[in-house]
Amino acid sequence: MALMSSTPDPNQRQLHELDRLGWYHSMELPDGRVIPGFQSLDVLRNRIAQFPLPADLRGKRALDIGAWDGWFSFELERRGAQVVAVDSTSFERFRVAHDLLGSHVEYRIDDVCRLSPAKIGYFDVVMFLGVLYHLKHPLLALEKVCELSTGMVCVESFVIDDGTDASAKPMMEFYETTELCGQFDNWVGPNVACLLAMCRSAGFARVQLESVLDHRAHVTCFRHWPEADSHREPAPYLTSVENAATRNREFSSVNDDYVALWFKSPCADLAAADVYPQIGPYGSHPVFLQSTGGDGWHVNCKLPPGLAPGWHPATLRTKDSPWANPVRIGVDLTAGQRRERPTPAAVDAIRIAIVTDGKTWERNLVHTGLGSCISLWVSGLPEDAARDGIAVWLDGDQLPAVFLSEPDPQGLRQINAMLPSGVQPGDYSVSAAFGTAVSAPAPVRLV
Amino acid sequence: MPVDRAAGNPTFSDLVQQQVALLSTKGWYHSIELPDGQVIQGMIGIDALKGRLAAFPIPADLTGKRVLDVGAWTGWCSFEMERRSAEVVAVDCVEFEEFREAHRMIGSRVDYRILDVDELTPATVGLFDYVLFFGVLYHLRNPLLGLEKICALTKDTAFVESFVIDDGAAPCTMEFYETNELGGQIDNWFGPSVQCAAALCRAAGFARVKLEYVSERRAGFTCHRLWEPPALHPMEPAPLLYSAVNNRTNDIEFHPSKDEYICLYFRSAAPDLTRERLRVEIDGYGAPVLVLVHLRGEEWQANLRVPPGLAAGPHEVRLRTAESPFGNTFRIEMQVPGAPAQPSEGLAPRPDSITAAPPVIYEVRNGMTDSDVFYGHRNEYVCCRFRTVESALDRDSVVLEIDEAGQPVLFLTDLGNGCWQTNSRLPAGIEPGPHRVRVRTLHSPFSDPHVIRLESESGAGPRPAAAS
Numbered sequence: 042m043a044l045m046s047s048t049p050d051p052n053q054r055q056l057h058e059l060d061r062l063g064w065y066h067s068m069e070l071p072d073g074r075v076i077p078g079f080q081s082l083d084v085l086r087n088r089i090a091q092f093p094l095p096a097d098l099r100g101k102r103a104l105d106i107g108a109w110d111g112w113f114s115f116e117l118e119r120r121g122a123q124v125v126a127v128d129s130t131s132f133e134r135f136r137v138a139h140d141l142l143g144s145h146v147e148y149r150i151d152d153v154c155r156l157s158p159a160k161i162g163y164f165d166v167v168m169f170l171g172v173l174y175h176l177k178h179p180l181l182a183l184e185k186v187c188e189l190s191t192g193m194v195c196v197e198s199f200v201i202d203d204g205t206d207a208s209a210k211p212m213m214e215f216y217e218t219t220e221l222c223g224q225f226d227n228w229v230g231p232n233v234a235c236l237l238a239m240c241r242s243a244g245f246a247r248v249q250l251e252s253v254l255d256h257r258a259h260v261t262c263f264r265h266w267p268e269a270d271s272h273r274e275p276a277p278y279l280t281s282v283e284n285a286a287t288r289n290r291e292f293s294s295v296n297d298d299y300v301a302l303w304f305k306s307p308c309a310d311l312a313a314a315d316v317y318p319q320i321g322p323y324g325s326h327p328v329f330l331q332s333t334g335g336d337g338w339h340v341n342c343k344l345p346p347g348l349a350p351g352w353h354p355a356t357l358r359t360k361d362s363p364w365a366n367p368v369r370i371g372v373d374l375t376a377g378q379r380r381e382r383p384t385p386a387a388v389d390a391i392r393i394a395i396v397t398d399g400k401t402w403e404r405n406l407v408h409t410g411l412g413s414c415i416s417l418w419v420s421g422l423p424e425d426a427a428r429d430g431i432a433v434w435l436d437g438d439q440l441p442a443v444f445l446s447e448p449d450p451q452g453l454r455q456i457n458a459m460l461p462s463g464v465q466p467g468d469y470s471v472s473a474a475f476g477t478a479v480s481a482p483a484p485v486r487l488v
Numbered sequence: 489m490p491v492d493r494a495a496g497n498p499t500f501s502d503l504v505q506q507q508v509a510l511l512s513t514k515g516w517y518h519s520i521e522l523p524d525g526q527v528i529q530g531m532i533g534i535d536a537l538k539g540r541l542a543a544f545p546i547p548a549d550l551t552g553k554r555v556l557d558v559g560a561w562t563g564w565c566s567f568e569m570e571r572r573s574a575e576v577v578a579v580d581c582v583e584f585e586e587f588r589e590a591h592r593m594i595g596s597r598v599d600y601r602i603l604d605v606d607e608l609t610p611a612t613v614g615l616f617d618y619v620l621f622f623g624v625l626y627h628l629r630n631p632l633l634g635l636e637k638i639c640a641l642t643k644d645t646a647f648v649e650s651f652v653i654d655d656g657a658a659p660c661t662m663e664f665y666e667t668n669e670l671g672g673q674i675d676n677w678f679g680p681s682v683q684c685a686a687a688l689c690r691a692a693g694f695a696r697v698k699l700e701y702v703s704e705r706r707a708g709f710t711c712h713r714l715w716e717p718p719a720l721h722p723m724e725p726a727p728l729l730y731s732a733v734n735n736r737t738n739d740i741e742f743h744p745s746k747d748e749y750i751c752l753y754f755r756s757a758a759p760d761l762t763r764e765r766l767r768v769e770i771d772g773y774g775a776p777v778l779v780l781v782h783l784r785g786e787e788w789q790a791n792l793r794v795p796p797g798l799a800a801g802p803h804e805v806r807l808r809t810a811e812s813p814f815g816n817t818f819r820i821e822m823q824v825p826g827a828p829a830q831p832s833e834g835l836a837p838r839p840d841s842i843t844a845a846p847p848v849i850y851e852v853r854n855g856m857t858d859s860d861v862f863y864g865h866r867n868e869y870v871c872c873r874f875r876t877v878e879s880a881l882d883r884d885s886v887v888l889e890i891d892e893a894g895q896p897v898l899f900l901t902d903l904g905n906g907c908w909q910t911n912s913r914l915p916a917g918i919e920p921g922p923h924r925v926r927v928r929t930l931h932s933p934f935s936d937p938h939v940i941r942l943e944s945e946s947g948a949g950p951r952p953a954a955a956s
Contacts, residue, residue: 129747130736133916152746177691177747178630180677211664215680217687218763218778220660225749225778225791228691231664238666242629286582296604297629299674328667329674341674 066112091259092195098122101165107172111135170197183243188346194262204233211235244345246324266317266324274362277306280446282368298344318342321353390421391480413460418453432474433458518564544647550574553617559624563587605634625650635692640797652707656682693795695774715767715774726815727756732805752790768807844932847876869911878929885930920944
């Protein structure tokens with residue numbers, strides 16, 4: 042009987058010796074023999090079959106987080122992917138299987154929350170199976186996973202219900218010690234609704250529940266919207282895109298930043314599920330949608346994780362429409378990138394076309410009082426003019442501009458400014474300024 | 489004290505009156521008492537603010553103490569802590585003009601910083617005797633991470649106030665708010681039950697968590713980093729701690745920001761030991777035990793989280809029961825952030841420097857079973873006890889070999905009277921049968937070998953000739 046120490050070539054090891062390593066995954070060897078594990082090949086194949094994974098992954102990069110003995114890593118490699126396997130501790134069985142299979146999978150020992158694109162790059166496919174409920178900060182981990190992914194993420198997690206109760210509110214159990222199965226490395230048990238909500242909240246465009254089998258939920262998370270079936274709806278028109286908190290065009294990937302998009306769409310009764318924002322290459326699902334009157338809408342979405350520092354186009358479409366006009370936003374801009382903005386065009390011809398009350402749309406007449414707002418439609422502003430560079434003058438008073446739209450089809454941009462409290466009714470003149478250029482004054486009556 | 493001097497000055501009084509009138513229309517959150525007795529009325533009245541604070545055991549005199557107020561908003565709590573003579577840092581995620589105005593009118597010296605909870609570290613704000621964490625927890629996307637950050641800054645006690653979803657009867661759960669479900673606000677993320685909020689505080693690393701009140705969906709917790717003082721007249725003997733290791737690697741090295749756990753192996757004669765009765769300390773900070781396993785006889789294993797905020801370098805672990813004094817200390821090492829785990833290098837033999845007599849091994853035990861039989865389980869340690877004439881040994885000055893192969897010394901303790909103990913792991917893949925253990929110190933040759941036996945528990949492996 043061959044002893045381990047006398048047969049350094051692992052390929053010559055006998056099955057019963059391999060068996061002593063205590064396998065969790067069964068492992069099929071190239072010669073057809075199978076190392077039996079706690080989970081049979083049928084069980085493993087059924088787990089992966091829950092997800093809409095292509096059979097051919099040639100040319101794709103795949104990441105297997107929590108690889109354990111490595112069956113899923115080796116299966117993705119068998120399908121042609123370039124695979125990185127990650128685990129929090131090094132498993133001898135993974136290394137043995139790696140040798141036996143002659144695998145090229147890259148094996149890394151790291152914690153989920155310490156993974157980053159800078160360390161391991163981006164992946165078309167990420168497997169995140171049986172890990173989430175072992176984590177103290179599940180939402181942080183899902184954000185990390187989202188950041189690493191450019192396509193789809195397969196999430197499998199322990200859940201506390203079967204997901205059939207449509208009225209179930211998202212909630213999770215917290216396990217301080219060994220409440221779950223006597224193991225102290227289980228931290229949270231979400232219900233299906235909570236798992237789906239956390240996946241969406243992590244920054245994915247779409248989240249799809251595939252199945253719940255024996256307290257295990259299978260969820261596919263996509264970073265992109267599906268292609269529109271038809272273009273039965275007209276493209277929306279983006280009037281403004283801003284950081285929902287700071288109201289400027291700059292975003293930070295380390296903050297929990299939200300993108301506010303104002304747009305016009307003739308589609309009536311839009312719901313959040315009908316609006317598909319896209320920032321850079323990634324879709325991001327709406328967290329908030331409201332009508333702003335007429336065909337105007339305002340939607341907020343999370344800045345999707347994983348955007349490189351620099352300028353990215355923000356756009357959106359409705360369910361069956363082409364994409365709207367893109368508007369650039371800046372993410373983690375360096376001083377150099379900030380200077381990359383197009384230089385201001387000649388600003389010799391700022392002209393006020395229309396003056397209205399921001400609420401009643403009455404021409405050249407603004408009602409004073411709490412929250413009163415004056416709206417100007419202006420031509421001649423340079424393309425990259427931002428709200429914080431705009432000044433609105435009411436006689437001698439400078440009013441803070443609270444909104445600047447993108448140009449409409451006539452090339453006019455809307456500027457909203459709040460009237461100061463205590464302003465007296467009467468006839469005034471209003472003008473718009475950008476830098477040193479000032480428009481000719483237009484008359485307005487305050488009542 | 490410009491404000492005091494301005495008091496009684498009619499011009500200044502008029503100015504303040506105008507400001508009070510103006511500020512009252514600005515929607516202040518906290519009411520603020522000005523030095524001249526006037527009150528800026530905010531959403532929350534002075535009585536309610538005083539009442540909330542009085543629910544927590546915060547000392548009336550905070551002279552010489554540092555206090556952190558996280559989520560200071562308008563700043564009433566910060567200014568109250570300052571009034572009690574503390575050195576105060578107030579933190580918020582956005583800057584409130586009202587805080588600045590109140591700060592100026594009061595003539596406050598509170599240090600106001602705009603930082604997210606994630607950005608709070610001992611490096612950015614220092615350490616604090618007391619931390620106020622009022623009305624912030626449920627606004628965090630990662631509530632446990634936030635509490636860990638708070639724990640790492642706290643030297644003594646944190647006072648945690650939060651929205652809760654029940655009156656204390658519900659199980660340990662939290663609701664997740666994907667959008668604006670809670671109160672129509674998009675900045676609410678989690679609603680914990682009372683039990684869950686307490687469990688999160690303990691899981692974050694606080695030693696003791698006391699529920700102070702639950703009222704109208706708000707709960708207050710006092711979170712202590714220190715255990716209660718040991719009993720004056722201990723009823724139980726101190727436990728003997730013989731190992732404290734990383735549960736993943738089984739060595740004494742730990743890595744910041746990794747989710748690592750300490751496995752303690754100890755001996756205690758205390759009857760009916762439970763995890764709630766154990767008091768583990770790391771550098772004086774209490775750490776709650778997650779799991780207590782009775783191994784056999786007086787042998788126990790306890791697992792606990794590494795408390796947050798340990799600096800790189802050595803840290804002292806010790807433990808007692810609720811009724812015993814503290815026992816011996818055991819040293820663990822926190823690595824520099826990002827540093828790869830380094831296997832400890834054996835001491836190169838230096839025959840020319842040998843000046844001491846060889847050590848004498850008097851026993852080698854399986855740390856898990858306290859016998860001299862080993863099975864090759866990952867939690868079994870080779871505990872080698874020996875006598876040597878050398879003194880002031882450290883881990884780097886002891887070499888232990890099993891079958892002539894050096895093994896890292898994971899632990900070294902001075903048992904007194906020239907007796908020492910090392911802990912090492914059995915090398916992976918060694919066969920059942922007898923194995924020779926020997927040891928040398930900095931200036932000595934190797935001891936005579938001591939034979940231990942590895943049993944094949946499953947019987948699946950080949951039996952050595954000696955055993956048949």
